Amino acid sequence: MMVVSSGGEHLLHNGLALLQADAMALSGPVIYQLREKGLEAGALYALCRQIAPIIKSSGSLFMVNERFDIALASGAQGVHLPESSCPVDSIRKAAPGLITGQSVHGPASALTSEKAGIDYLLFGPVFSTPSKEPFGPPQGLEALREVCRSVSIPVFAVGGITPDRACACIENGAYGVAALGSFLDAGTLPETVNRFRSFIPS
Template sequence: MKARTPSSAPLPRITVISSPATSTQVGSGTESLLLRLAGAPPCMILIREKHLSGRQLFALARDARKLPLTAGSRLLVSERIDIALTVGLDGVHLPEEACPLHLLRKAAPSLIFGRSVHSLRDAVAAEEAGAGYLFFSPVYSTPSKLAFGPPQGTEKLREVCRAVSIPVYALGGITLERTKECMECGAWGIAAISLFSGSEHLPSTIENLYRITG
């Protein structure tokens, strides 16, 4: 399956990040999450099951591509350009320490490339290298981002949003209540793991977020 040409339409404001499956069935956590997105407003969905082997991640991404997601949704995978191209995903999300982004864009010009950043300098550099969007984190305190030090806070989020012209997603400790604060700092949208994995009715959660983000 060929990768699709990136749409010129704006990226969705809500990014749902999958978390590692907790059961013994490979990928079951993400499959459940994706199925619960049925009927939800368009989202950017990032598959980031780093614990899976390449073969397992390929199978998960292939099955995810077949699901009837709402028109306008974008399906991405963490780091694996080969899987994105083979399965026909919309893009790839890269960690801060990934291979040079400008070289990856040359190798796969049809894909959307996003990048995680943790400083103003790295945000500017990522835009110059050709990133299509950024995850800036951690904005708030969260266990999943302890390795990156204390929370950055909303003032640093504001600085990054002012310094770049590409969409910036606030990540780290995001809740419904904090979303408005992030948007007021200039964020394009929010990205989260626990906010969505713990939601009993995912479409309603996303609808509420869209009321805040516009």
């Protein structure tokens, strides 16, 4: 299960990320991707330093979106790259200790990422999402299946993912699912993660 931060659409996104980090102590391990494009690097770094130890002590994995420099400096375990990031091999060389994930939008770019040494992929949007902004038009389960078949690294499905849709994603080859909108209320994060888990066949 991957939890993606609110992306600045939420007025209190700074506070929300902190609350989400705290809630992970109760949810069991997840992958947390901090994706806050609206924050300047200084504020992002301060936030990362604040939440990295909390997230790690819950057993969760902390990924910073794109800025691998901030991931390195704040003690995050990895960096999640957009499809249009700087070349993966240059990042792997500069930050060999980081887990690297990447967003992809089709089988061709999925294969390219895998060959470049990416550890996991995020594919979407599978379904239509209320916040269309991050991921473009929906691609459907068929496209998800195709991407999952084309690579051997884990693929997380994203975009309009709700607990009852998680199962279909896994059946179509996804290793896990990622969601943003379901976690805007940090108070219910642990129970929402559990609902997701109950729909994911193990």
